[in-house]
Amino acid sequence: MSHYKNIPIGARYISDTEPELGLGIIKMVADKKVSLFFPSAKQIRTYGQNNAPIRRVVFQIGDRVKNLNGEVIEILKVLGGNDEIITYLGDGKSFSETELDSSIHFNRPEARLFNLSFDKSAIFGLRYETLMHEQRLQQNPLRGFLGCRLALIPHQLYLANKVAQYVAPRVLLADEVGLGKTIEAGLLIHKLLLDNRVSRVLILVPTGLTYQWFVEMYRKFNLRFRVINQEEYRDEDKNPFFESELVICNIGLLKGSTLAFDLINEVEWDLVAVDEAHQLKWGRDGSSIEYQIVQKISQKSPGLILLTATPEQFGIEGHFARLHLIDPKRFCDLDKFIAEREKYRELALQIPTMPHSQIENLIDQYGTGRVFFRNSRTTMEGQFEFFPRRILKEYPIINNSKQKIAGHENDDSCTVAFNLKSKWLINFLNNKGQGKIFLICRSKKKILQLERILKENIPNIKIALFHSDLTLMARDRQIAYFAEPDGATILLCTEIGSEGRNFEFASQMVMFDLPNNPDMLEQRIGRLDRIGQKRDIFIHLPYVSNSWEETLFLWYKEGLDAFSYTVKGSEQIFNLCQQQLHNACLDDHKESRSAALSNLLVYTREEYKKLKQELEAGKDLLVELNSFNNDVAASLVSQIKESDRSSILKMYLDKVFHHLGVEEEDLDKSSHYIRPGDNMYVPHFPELPHKGITITYDRARALEREDFTFLSWDHPMAAGVIELILSNEFGNVSVGRWKDSSVKKIIFESIYVFKSLAQKGVPTFRFFPTQIIRTLTDTEGNDYSKKYSKEQMDEKILDISSNDKNSFLLLAQIPRDTILAALKIAERIAIQSLPSIKNGFRNDVVLFHDKEISRLQELSKKNSEDNRDEIFLLEKQREDLISILTKSEMYLDSFRLIF
Structure with a gap:
């Protein structure tokens, strides 16, 4: 039976996977589901009861909590709990948990220290580094563009x-x-x-x-x-x-x-x-x-x-x-x-x-x-050289048999034309030079038959298959096999099976049959003729002479020049010519078919010329x-390339893998294999399956190998690692001893964080990136924050080993009140930064939104356009941001005690 069954409506919970949502309220427990409303974020989450990543928040005696009116009490007594609403009693006041401010933070590193639980300085440093990365990412205008597996176009x-x-x-x-x-x-x-x-x-x-x-x-x-x-x-x-x-x-x-x-x-x-x-x-x-x-x-x-x-x-x-x-x-x-x-x-x-x-x-x-x-190819060609030439190689095949080839509507069958072109393909492959061959045709039946024929006639040929019946994983494997330099020589591919795939590493296409219309022809060629293709494309096209295949081929080639250039207005021109083309293809008599084709080509060229002129005249220069x-x-491309060259992410994740127990093996200079170790710090590492994965930080390598995971700051693994570390106790308390035993001071190195609440649809991180305030104080109230950096402090201390009983005894003897008082001193110093942080953020919000609203208002005056909706959205966003900023507070994230 689920442990949520008796939880009262109104109980307060936090999401372990999305702590930035703030304090949630139980709204519904029914049908094996539990729903929470997060007031600060104005979002609802519904989870299955068996695996809900949530936990109830129960504050303890001595904690300070705030209600919706901004009133604060120090808890003296806790009433209720379990299947009852909790009430917190303070000095003359009491708050129900339903009244609590939803922006409360829950990290309590001092509680760990009181239990003599703490991490080594390297872990504390990794948490601090994680905060720095989070702050940097939130301010990075390229976020969202860095991690896409794309050439930078x-x-x-x-x-x-x-x-x-x-x-x-x-x-x-x-x-x-x-x-x-x-x-x-x-x-x-x-x-x-x-x-x-x-x-x-x-x-x-x-x-x-x-x-x-x-x-x-x-x-x-x-x-x-x-x-x-x-x-x-x-x-x-x-x-x-x-x-x-x-x-x-x-x-x-x-x-x-x-x-x-x-x-x-x-x-x-x-x-x-x-x-x-x-x-x-x-x-x-x-x-x-x-x-x-x-x-x-x-x-x-x-x-x-x-x-x-x-x-x-x-x-x-x-x-x-x-x-x-x-x-x-x-x-x-x-x-x-x-x-x-x-x-x-x-x-x-x-x-x-x-x-x-x-x-x-x-x-x-x-x-x-x-x-x-x-954007048009014409415009882009004037700026960049990323469109290859299309070079057509045609192979007319004479049908010496007395059998007719199947009509266009029956062309999926493996009959005369198929047999003739299969023989041509064997000869073509036996005589071709280096290079991958991408073969495409309409039917899976033909593809499977071709695989059998090629294996029977060409010893040791390496073939990859790609069709709609393969699973996603099987398709990945076939592409990887085809992509490898010593992998498959030829990929046999159906029309549907290749949708959404990138084959730009190949430049030789065999079009084993012809599609019905120019749109589909362009889609086929587009498998190789893609932005990023670095070589000219060779289109090898076998067809049976004196057949409907030749008629269709010549219409594409001589009527539309479709093998060399993209057909503009392809659907319109096809609709204009479709009936004449159909009639010409069905004509079995050589002379009459030739005359019909001649008339069709004249008509096609004339209509296509007029259509292109109309489309060119309709161009909009302002657009x-x-x-x-x-x-x-x-500038965007240059900035992303600079980010790609940086090794910061790799160095950071190498530390994370080491400390969290992920095993890593270098495969070559640009690829690495990682898998869960036997003694991982967490049961499940973000985005890492049990069998492991091959990763690369190199964009070019990732484009070559779709089966590799391309790691970047945008990747869910990087985001998951940051969330994993900062939403857990990992590194939030560390204890060290002075290397110089003559030093007797007790020092607290405290990390305070100002982090805005998340609200759906509001760009809080853009305007309010995480702010980190580091303080270095002693128990007498002296502030050394500016005198010694974290790196300098790292050089002055030693970790406490697990068998150092004397250090543990001395740590246990430090009075609890001394620790709490020292943290109060650190908080008092850190909080002095808060007004300037909030005022700076508020000024940024007002300046940006006022400028945009003024621009829209001026625009409305000039052209009588109604921009009220956009102005309203900007005004509401400004209001929401300032409201979030007002509610957001600073909190103690972590500290290091040195004695």
């Missing part, structure tokens, strides 16, 4: 960094195909989560992209999203959307199930991201169900990220509709929007000659302002200027 970092500074990010991301919209969204989500700006994130995706997003978020950002599918919401007793704060959901599920839609709307999401937003249909006469779903969900969420293809390739109405989701007040009238665009086109001619400050004002006042981002700034982007 300037425009992606620039965009994410810029949007992260918005009070409530609501943006439309519309970079061209291959520039990394998913990465941009992931960077933004990751940063907002680590900065405590958001906690509940929902990603809505179309059918087929669920797994891609899950993999991208996990592999690149260490974010563990939960995928909600049709089976998840049928339990009448639970809402699965409440059970995880990070959720990916197929929008088709919400369209097909009213229940699922109702359940997802019960949750207050902090941020919603919607992929393929151009599929949300809207017109003057009405909107699609998908559009209505996103509209309703996004109305309740402060943050919204829409990801779309080139925005206007699906019409001006669709572009307006997506902007309306982002900002319904600003984009409320389609006719007005179109008229403003025409007015802007006249102004755009003057932009190249304008000064920077005037351009910044124009971005705010005209068009889509700061909510719309679009391009808003989307990228080379100087800012270069």
Whole structure:
């Protein structure tokens, strides 16, 4: 039976895993669950009773506690407990535990000392170092960008960094195909989560992209999203959307199930991201169900990220509709929007000659302002050289048999065309030079058959397989095998199996069959043609001559030049040509098929030329200027590279592994194997499975080996270690003896911490990073804090060994009152710093928010835009921050007694 059964509602508990939430209140105990409300953080947590990481807070006689009115008592007597509400009696006053101030801290290092329990100086030093790292990380503007398993691409970092500074990010991301919209969204989500700006994130995706997003978020950002599918919401007793704060959901599920839609709307999401937003249909006469779903969900969420293809390739109405989701007040009238665009086109001619400050004002006042981002390959190619050339190698194969190859709709079968191309593949592999081969085709059946044929015909060939039936772990192993220099020669891959994966270490692609449309063709090539690909890409394409395969191939090659360049407006051009293309492919007669193809190519070239001209004419120069700034982007990349070169994290974690009992083995200069030791300090080390993991601190190595864990200050292991050390007694009391036995003074080296309370959605750490106040005092009240540094004190003392009975006896003889009085002296000195700390923080908050509010007010006067919502959010954030600052206090974190 659970020990929570008889706990009274109102009892006070603390979370061991999230102590920064403050003092919680039991709100509900039922159905094997226990729910707490944390007033300081304004958050609710629900746990299973069997594994709830919480413990009841019971203060002792002599402790000082504060109630909600700010009144303080020293406890003289404790009444109640167990299954009763506790009452604390003081001198003429009494507080119920339900009245206690929720911002109370619970670390009591002096209690350990009274029990003669303490740690060595090295452990005390590690705790102090951990506090310093926590402080530094909270102030680091790059937090959230450091640990992503990504190449450092300037425009992606620039965009994410810029949007992260918005009070409530609501943006439309519309970079061209291959520039990394998913990465941009992931960077933004990751940063907002680590900065405590958001906690509940929902990603809505179309059918087929669920797994891609899950993999991208996990592999690149260490974010563990939960995928909600049709089976998840049928339990009448639970809402699965409440059970995880990070959720990916197929929008088709919400369209097909009213229940699922109702359940997802019960949750207050902090941020919603919607992929393929151009599929949300809207017109003057009405909107699609998908559009209505996103509209309703996004109305309740402060943050919204829409990801779309080139925005206007699906019409001006669709572009307006997506902007309306982002900002319904600003984009409320389609006719007005179109008229403003025409007015802007006249102004755009003057932009190249304008000064920077005037351009910044124009971005705010005209068009889509700061909510719309679009980078193009053309623009980026002018700045950076990270796009490879695509080199097509075509291999026409003559069909000498009397059998016809299967039609396009039956091309998954392993018949004549498959056999002809299998023979070609054997010859190709036998004659190829060095390099990895990435082979892709439509069906798993073909892949498995190819594996068998290659093994039978090419001795000792090393093959990796990748298809949708493999588990996540099996896929990782296959990629690692393919990535290793002496690993697999060829990867046989299906369309679905490769979603969300990075194969940029390969540059040779065999396209064993052709996809149905140019979008899918671009996705295939995009497996290798990625930002970060350092070599030219060779596309090897075998096809059967005088067949529908040749017709489709020539349409892609000669009509669209799709093998050399990304097709702009691919869906539009495909829709225009689809019927003619279909008819040409079905024509069995050589002469008539040739004529049909000739006509098709003329029509395709003409329509594609017109489409590209329309898209180019629709370019928005202000949008391009808003989307990228080379100087800012270069600075971000440079700062992250500097952080990557630093060895501070490795040196810190090496100490942590040593002191906490994690075994570490160097595999080479950039990779290490760690596993739980037999005598670990804690039962479970953060992010370390029982079997161990291979880690690397090197970004380039991590990009090569997806099966390695890329450790950075952003990684959950680093964050978990900091939380583990600071939320436990680890190093919070240390005792040492003077090396110079003639010194008789008793010295207290005390570490006080000012740490703001955490509140959902409020950037407390950004404005109020942890402050550390070190004091060095004796029992007579003398202050040596400025005279001797911690490092100097380390040189003057010795640890007490466990068999040093004399030192333990002398320590036990130090009166309890002497210790408490000495700590009071240290507290009195430390607290003198508090007013200046709080005043500095308060001034920073007021200055920042007043400046932003003034800017928005001026903007409203200039262009008659309604910025009241954003101003209200800034005013509320300012108010919340000052309220949190007022309630936040300094506390004793740790101390070292030297005698």
